[in-house]
Amino acid sequence: MAKYISIVLLLCSGWVLAASGIKDPTQPYQSQHVPVLQEAGKKSVFSVTSILKKKKTAWAIINGAKASVGERIEGAKIMRIAYDKVLLDVGGSRRWIPLSKKSGLKKSR
Numbered sequence: 001m002a003k004y005i006s007i008v009l010l011l012c013s014g015w016v017l018a019a020s021g022i023k024d025p026t027q028p029y030q031s032q033h034v035p036v037l038q039e040a041g042k043k044s045v046f047s048v049t050s051i052l053k054k055k056k057t058a059w060a061i062i063n064g065a066k067a068s069v070g071e072r073i074e075g076a077k078i079m080r081i082a083y084d085k086v087l088l089d090v091g092g093s094r095r096w097i098p099l100s101k102k103s104g105l106k107k108s109r
Contacts, residue, residue, distance in 0.1 A: 046076065046097045047062070048086050048098065048099050049062075049102075053081060053082075060086050073088075075091070076089060079094060
């Protein structure tokens, strides 16, 4: 009888965890790509946390959003992606944003 009750409790606890909205860590990351409007006169802070560069394509994770050359992130256009930094055009001025040291990632080259 105790074995039957423990099995029922175990099954019920599984349903409670499934209903609580815990995300499955085995599923791929889904970025929350939500455009953010930039207020006039407010300087944006950009953080590059990851860079993936292949022969003809490159992607960067900037402020949590995946982007490639030519796309816009929070009002800045991505001009170039290097192995360790990203060139952004922000309101006509260009600036290099280095790969964040807090990302825990290392350069592959």
